[in-house]
Amino acid sequence: MIIVKMMGGLGNQFFQYALYRQFQENGREAYLDTSWYYENKGANRKNQLGLFQTKVLECSKKQKYQLANNDKNIVGVLYHKIFGKKPSHIIEAESGEFNSAILELHDAYLEGYWQRKDYFENISGLLQEELLLKEPLTRQNKKCWT
DSSP states (O other): OEEEEOOSSHHHHHHHHHHHHHHHHTTOOEEEEOTHHHHOGGGOOOOOGGGBTOOOOBOOHHHHHHHSOOOSSHHHHHHHHHHOOOTTEEEOOTTOOOOGGGGGOSSEEEESOOOOGGGTGGGHHHHHHHTSBSSOOOHHHHHHHO
């Protein structure tokens, strides 16, 4: 099972969604973790993938707990001090460089922005179809684009 953590604004969401869909298209069980949007209310960001023709499967808390580190409470902190971090929780390198090993994973919680086309280049046509708005732009919004 692969879980891709969603975080940030719409551009970041597109890249995270693309990685998630790449795993699905490769036959992997993949989910998105959208909990960042209600855990970080001060971040002033919203999950906006619902505005598009996306195919989102959200992970459950139980699925997330299986793969991700939980440092949000004292039990999680103590667990990691005693037993160490879960190797399945993978954080993208700060450089943001493409890592082909990511695409070979089968059980992982992936945290990062994944902003390299190499992660999804072979499904770009599929993404172009799914990242279309569900509803047409309003007259006011159309003015912004012309």
